[in-house]
Amino acid sequence: MSLRGAGLQFGQRALWKDLDVDLRAGEFLAVLGPNGSGKSSFLKVLLGLQRLHSGTATVGGRPVERGSRKIGYIPQQKSFAADTPLRARDLVALGVDGHRWGLRLNSRIVNERVDGLLDLVGARDYAKVPVGQLSGGEQQRLRVAQALATEPELLLCDEPLLSLDLNHQQAVSALINRQCRERNSAVVFVTHEINPVIEYVDRVLYLAGGRFRVGTPEEVMTTEVLSDLYNSHVEVIRANGRIVVVGLPDATTHYHDDAHSGVEEGH
């Protein structure tokens, strides 16, 4: 995936501009920033759901397009209606055979694949329960399984750990990391909180106040870089491999406790 000179603007308000970022197969990019900084919009650009104001966006060397099988997407969590007429395994099966131009895969193969995906996210026990009756965290694990079903080249994750308990946060983030390392998917992981994925992150894209920085966690997550981005003094403290950002401006509802970072340009 590659953005060149990318800018996004709503009305007079520029979310970001002149953004250049490339992501290689097997690389894990965390996208951080306060509420409203344009993290979800960044994913929507890659999904072909949001047009850039300037610049270009490509996936696999081609302009972004909607509905690409190359892309897996874990959306920001919304609950299914209580009466949604789908069982957990039906939802995952949609990812496996949902787009085969009408050519249904052999049902035994589909079933085995669905079982494998349900096992991956620890959802086998509730495979037959209607999705609307599941907890938020249980539903979220199914979305992860569905997104992995196509073996995507690019996996886009919008706050995928929200509403998961600590065990499942660890399980889901490890799973996404495995997809990245073993299957060579490029991962874009939008999060408020870098610590749960800090050991997996190769690079950080930090968006704030219409500007950005891209780089390794060590480069980006520093007192100097974040103070510059926020235009206000913040302190980045590292302890036991975790990162805590202290003194974020009041307007920043964004708490985080985050990772390292690396700098390139940004602004």
Ligand SMILES: Nc1ncnc2c1ncn2[C@@H]1O[C@H](COP(=O)(O)OP(=O)(O)OP(=O)(O)O)[C@@H](O)[C@H]1O
């Ligand atoms: N289609 C649109 N038209 C106008 N404004 C929009 C549109 N989409 C997003 N915005 C605005 O752009 C800003 C960035 O939104 P976005 O959802 O990308 O932020 P975010 O960083 O993901 O925030 P959060 O952390 O709260 O999820 C918000 O102020 C939002 O209201």
